[in-house]
Amino acid sequence: MALDLTPSQALGLWHAVSVGQVMVDGRDLTLRQMAILLEIYLVPPPHTVRGLAAKLGVTKPVITRALDTMGAMGLVDRIRDDKDKRNVVIRRTVGGALYLEKFGDLIIQLGRNLGR
Amino acid sequence: MALDLTPSQALGLWHAVSVGQVMVDGRDLTLRQMAILLEIYLVPPPHTVRGLAAKLGVTKPVITRALDTMGAMGLVDRIRDDKDKRNVVIRRTVGGALYLEKFGDLIIQLGRNLGR
DNA sequence: CGAGAATGAAACGGTAGCGTAACGATCTTG
DNA sequence: CAAGATCGTTACGCTACCGTTTCATTCTCG
Numbered sequence: 001m002a003l004d005l006t007p008s009q010a011l012g013l014w015h016a017v018s019v020g021q022v023m024v025d026g027r028d029l030t031l032r033q034m035a036i037l038l039e040i041y042l043v044p045p046p047h048t049v050r051g052l053a054a055k056l057g058v059t060k061p062v063i064t065r066a067l068d069t070m071g072a073m074g075l076v077d078r079i080r081d082d083k084d085k086r087n088v089v090i091r092r093t094v095g096g097a098l099y100l101e102k103f104g105d106l107i108i109q110l111g112r113n114l115g116r
Numbered sequence: 117m118a119l120d121l122t123p124s125q126a127l128g129l130w131h132a133v134s135v136g137q138v139m140v141d142g143r144d145l146t147l148r149q150m151a152i153l154l155e156i157y158l159v160p161p162p163h164t165v166r167g168l169a170a171k172l173g174v175t176k177p178v179i180t181r182a183l184d185t186m187g188a189m190g191l192v193d194r195i196r197d198d199k200d201k202r203n204v205v206i207r208r209t210v211g212g213a214l215y216l217e218k219f220g221d222l223i224i225q226l227g228r229n230l231g232r
Numbered sequence: 233c234g235a236g237a238a239t240g241a242a243a244c245g246g247t248a249g250c251g252t253a254a255c256g257a258t259c260t261t262g
Numbered sequence: 263c264a265a266g267a268t269c270g271t272t273a274c275g276c277t278a279c280c281g282t283t284t285c286a287t288t289c290t291c292g
């Protein structure tokens with residue numbers, strides 16, 4: 001599972017993917033938003049505002065705002081927790097899964113083309 | 117030079133690096149800014165506002181603003197071109213090189229730890 | 233020269249992000 | 263059942279980014 005990257009590969013990959021994503025997709029997520037989105041989709045649920053804030057070392061309003069924005073983009077959804085109605089449970093969406101699937105494909109494709 | 121990544125590795129790496137960078141560094145560059153910064157540091161000079169705009173498929177003010185911001189952060193510098201004084205030549209800085217070096221190290225380190 | 237093209241920056245109105253602080257709703261606990 | 267803790271959101275003032283348009287400067291070329 002481990003990946004051994006050279007410095008040139010590491011930054012080269014990030015470069016190619018960043019440029020590619022900027023050109024192909026109008027949405028300009030911040031690094032924070034991307035981190036939140038990936039956390040939601042790659043780490044087993046449940047996800048809460050407080051939990052995400054703690055995991056990323058940011059304040060709660062940062063999470064709320066990111067969920068507002070990405071919710072409007074259709075990338076995530078949230079509902080009140082019925083067990084403890086203070087909590088909000090963040091849920092994945094088809095749109096978000098599709099977005100990350102395409103993003104992952106871009107990484108794989110550009111990784112393969114590195115140095116060309 | 118080519119990198120063959122599985123979907124899990126691709127998104128997992130992006131996830132780990134995004135989260136790690138958010139936690140470790142207060143600066144929250146947008147994907148566009150990151151693409152500009154990496155373009156400046158990984159592609160041979162000279163770089164101009166117009167050239168970067170064309171390369172990334174964005175308008176010129178986007179580049180100007182990004183250079184303003186990243187210039188204030190000490191990540192890039194710019195000077196007028198003496199040959200053609202309409203042009204601005206974007207230059208690398210010690211701060212920017214250091215920033216990307218640390219960022220590259222993060223990618224390498226987290227790539228090695230993938231799946232752990 | 234003088235007219236037009238080209239370059240990067242600035243102006244403008246609007247949107248979205250920030251950190252801090254305050255808030256209502258809900259749960260917990262003595 | 264009241265007092266306090268906890269959760270997510272909202273409010274506030276501010277900064278930064280957006281796209282579009284306009285501008286001053288500089289070069290090119292007839």
